[in-house]
Amino acid sequence: GDSVTQMEGPVTLSEEAxxxxxxxxxxxxxxxxxxxxxxxxxxxQLLLKATKADDKGSNKGFEATYRKETTSFHLEKGxxxxxxxxxxxxxxSDRTGGSYIPTFGRGTSLIVHP
Amino acid sequence: xxxxxxxxxxxxxxxxxxxxxxxxPISNHLYFYWYRQILGQKVEFLVxxxxxxxxxxxxxFDDQFSVERPDGSNFTLKIRSTKLExxxxxxxxxxxxxxxxxxxxxxxxxLVL
Numbered sequence: 001g002d003s004v005t006q007m008e009g010p011v012t013l014s015e016e017a018x019x020x021x022x023x024x025x026x027x028x029x030x031x032x033x034x035x036x037x038x039x040x041x042x043x044x045q046l047l048l049k050a051t052k053a054d055d056k057g058s059n060k061g062f063e064a065t066y067r068k069e070t071t072s073f074h075l076e077k078g079x080x081x082x083x084x085x086x087x088x089x090x091x092x093s094d095r096t097g098g099s100y101i102p103t104f105g106r107g108t109s110l111i112v113h114p
Numbered sequence: 115x116x117x118x119x120x121x122x123x124x125x126x127x128x129x130x131x132x133x134x135x136x137x138x139p140i141s142n143h144l145y146f147y148w149y150r151q152i153l154g155q156k157v158e159f160l161v162x163x164x165x166x167x168x169x170x171x172x173x174x175f176d177d178q179f180s181v182e183r184p185d186g187s188n189f190t191l192k193i194r195s196t197k198l199e200x201x202x203x204x205x206x207x208x209x210x211x212x213x214x215x216x217x218x219x220x221x222x223x224x225l226v227l
Binding site: 004036041042043044045046089091099100101102103104105106107 | 117118120147149151154155156157158159162170205207212213215216217218219220221
């Protein structure tokens with residue numbers, strides 16, 4: 001079945017450092033890919049998405065490119081801030097079976113120090 | 115900005131007891147969902163609900179679980195006889211349409227002793 005694997009956390013960075021959170025996926029069809037973010041005490045929020053190969057999703061300085069050849073959707077940000085501290089979830093939605101329900105990874109905690 | 119709300123934020127219960135987790139979806143949304151996340155594991159889909167009936171459910175959503183929209187605003191998840199392994203964070207979500215972005219609530223942390 002479909003699955004998402006993302007790097008173990010926590011990822012601890014200093015402010016203004018470069019961020020990469022790796023995500024790879026397995027899917028039978030042609031999925032849409034997502035990154036969700038969960039700030040402390042809040043629900044999951046959609047951060048960005050990409051619906052086809054080579055698409056780049058971007059939002060709030062974060063970017064991720066849909067790489068079909070490597071089945072990856074790594075999240076990057078050039079300069080992180082303390083306010084980016086949160087848990088980040090990679091997810092896919094594969095409509096092959098007629099379902100739009102996303103499959104999530106385990107989440108990666110990001111801690112940014114001043 | 116409209117948001118999904120969930121109550122309670124934390125719930126502690128004894129094994130075998132019934133619990134009801136409550137959610138208020140965004141008012142003009144038509145699709146409603148429950149997910150759970152056992153500590154350290156993946157966010158897992160439980161059930162989706164549309165037009166007053168279950169539209170999709172996972173293997174996790176067995177006879178111990180039920181969902182209901184008792185009025186025009188609330189969406190509830192009931193666990194009839196809780197087990198230790200039901201301890202998890204439960205997230206409610208809603209969306210305008212089946213293919214639309216899902217908006218998540220902050221979650222209810224359930225601990226079964």
